[in-house]
Amino acid sequence: xxxxxxxxxxxxxxxxxxxxxxxxxxxxxxxxxLSRVMRKVHRYYEGNLSxxxxxxxxxxxxxxxxxxDGLKFKELAKSLEMDGSTLTSILDRLExxxxxxxxxxPEDRRSLLVFLTEQAKQQISEMAHLAEKLDQEIKERxxxxxxxxxxxxxxxxxxx
Amino acid sequence: xxxxxxxxxxxxxxxxxxxxxxxxxxxxxxxxxLSRVMRKVHRYYEGNLSxxxxxxxxxxxxxxxxxxDGLKFKELAKSLEMDGSTLTSILDRLExxxxxxxxxxPEDRRSLLVFLTEQAKQQISEMAHLAEKLDQEIKERxxxxxxxxxxxxxxxxxxx
DNA sequence: ATAAATTTATTGGTGCACAAACAATTGAGG
DNA sequence: CCTCAATTGTTTGTGCACCAATAAATTTAT
Numbered sequence: 001x002x003x004x005x006x007x008x009x010x011x012x013x014x015x016x017x018x019x020x021x022x023x024x025x026x027x028x029x030x031x032x033x034l035s036r037v038m039r040k041v042h043r044y045y046e047g048n049l050s051x052x053x054x055x056x057x058x059x060x061x062x063x064x065x066x067x068x069d070g071l072k073f074k075e076l077a078k079s080l081e082m083d084g085s086t087l088t089s090i091l092d093r094l095e096x097x098x099x100x101x102x103x104x105x106p107e108d109r110r111s112l113l114v115f116l117t118e119q120a121k122q123q124i125s126e127m128a129h130l131a132e133k134l135d136q137e138i139k140e141r142x143x144x145x146x147x148x149x150x151x152x153x154x155x156x157x158x159x160x
Numbered sequence: 161x162x163x164x165x166x167x168x169x170x171x172x173x174x175x176x177x178x179x180x181x182x183x184x185x186x187x188x189x190x191x192x193x194l195s196r197v198m199r200k201v202h203r204y205y206e207g208n209l210s211x212x213x214x215x216x217x218x219x220x221x222x223x224x225x226x227x228x229d230g231l232k233f234k235e236l237a238k239s240l241e242m243d244g245s246t247l248t249s250i251l252d253r254l255e256x257x258x259x260x261x262x263x264x265x266p267e268d269r270r271s272l273l274v275f276l277t278e279q280a281k282q283q284i285s286e287m288a289h290l291a292e293k294l295d296q297e298i299k300e301r302x303x304x305x306x307x308x309x310x311x312x313x314x315x316x317x318x319x320x
Numbered sequence: 321a322t323a324a325a326t327t328t329a330t331t332g333g334t335g336c337a338c339a340a341a342c343a344a345t346t347g348a349g350g
Numbered sequence: 351c352c353t354c355a356a357t358t359g360t361t362t363g364t365g366c367a368c369c370a371a372t373a374a375a376t377t378t379a380t
Contacts, residue, residue: 022286024227026240027222030295031198031205031309035216036241037317038191038198045191046338056195057366065226067184073329080186081196083368085375088330110328110375126334128184135190140312149306150313153188156301157197199367206368217336231357243338245341248360270345270358326377336367348359 041138048134052127053097059127061090062099062116066124070113072105081158099123201298208294212287213257219287221250222259222276226284230266230273259283 016023045056054062064079065071071079076088091114094100099120105111116124139147185193205216214222224239225231230237237247251274254260259280265271276284299307 008303009323024223026223028295029220029223029291030298031201031216031291032220033311033314033318034198037314038194039241040318041191041194043338055365056191060192063184063186063189074327077329081199084329085369086367093365106281108204108328108376113328131191135188138190138317141316146309146313150308151225152195153302153306154193154197155311157298158193158200203368215335234357237359244359245361246337267345268358271358318347318350322380324379326375327354328375329354329373331370331372333369333371334367339364341360342357342361343354344351344360346355348353348355350353 002023013105043133045134049127050132052123054094055101057158058090058099059131061087061094061129062124065100065114065115066121066128073102073112073114082118086138109120182212198245205291205294208290209287212283214254214259215288218250218254218259221247221254222284223288225260225274225276226281226288230263230275233262233272235273273285 028035042056045059049056049059060080061076063074068075073084073087073091079086080087091100091102095102098117101115101117103113103115105113142150184239190223196265202216205219209216209219220240221236228235233244233247233251237244241245242250251260251262258277260277261277263273263275265273302310
């Protein structure tokens with residue numbers, strides 16, 4: 001009887017530990033989990049993209065410009081949900097790498113338009129291919145349904 | 161007949177757009193989705209934790225020290241999977257805020273031990289309570305099974 | 321038409337995140 | 351011992367990410 005009681009207590013402690021209900025460890029927080037995983041995946045992309053001399057964030061910007069060449073700075077920032085000042089600094093680096101070009105908007109002198117350089121146009125599809133491969137590697141580790149749920153939750157969280 | 165053909169083409173384009181198979185938009189990449197959501201959730205935590213004058217990362221460090229007071233710098237960095245130099249700068253700020261204290265390790269003069277201050281001990285449980293509330297708000301938006309799958313995928317990604 | 325409000329991109333400042341170089345200390349092998 | 355290798359934490363440098371303040375241009379209101 002006592003033995004049973006002890007077993008029950010042990011099991012309850014296990015459950016609490018597993019569900020992190022009373023733990024003080026930060027790994028119980030959604031935000032912490034997200035940032036940890038994001039950093040890990042980011043480093044993985046980073047290590048692979050480094051052969052092109054660019055970072056993941058720079059790659060996202062290039063992809064967005066690739067999708068719509070010559071779009072406005074403002075639209076670019078909006079589509080990437082990125083603060084304008086962050087985009088400014090990324091464009092500075094991409095321009096120094098001669099992958100991107102800023103041109104004046106003939107219709108609004110406050111605004112500016114962003115274009116890929118010829119060099120970037122030649123490289124970007126190869127970069128995208130690499131990124132897709134990395135994605136595939138990640139997805140392979142899960143069932144389709146599992147990963148679909150994962151992405152659905154991400155999608156829902158990115159709204160609001 | 162032609163009409164049917166057109167419909168099929170339209171539907172196929174829809175499916176491609178939905179599955180992002182051929183899209184150049186960066187939002188198709190797992191890494192991009194992760195970082196976007198992470199930033200969003202991070203900002204949400206940040207806005208709430210700001211009443212205590214700390215950032216999410218600082219909160220994670222405080223929580224980890226709260227869990228095990230006086231642990232070694234090295235162990236702390238390892239448990240948070242955080243680069244040593246990052247932890248150094250966070251501890252600098254937490255020490256300036258008088259929430260944390262660095263002490264020499266009597267057993268190894270290279271090593272140092274990290275402690276919460278009295279002030280931090282008084283505040284940390286309230287902070288943790290807030291963070292749990294924020295987590296709860298996020299989880300409420302999904303079914304239990306959905307979120308469990310989400311966390312399981314995160315967990316699996318954070319390994320290896 | 322002109323002053324005021326709004327929009328657009330940049331700058332400056334803070335706080336991560338990480339790699340590389342470094343100084344101090346400890347451990348191991350000769 | 352004593353040198354050489356390994357470990358520990360900090361510093362330095364780069365790249366985001368975001369806020370607040372700014373300057374230039376445009377729009378609105380009067």
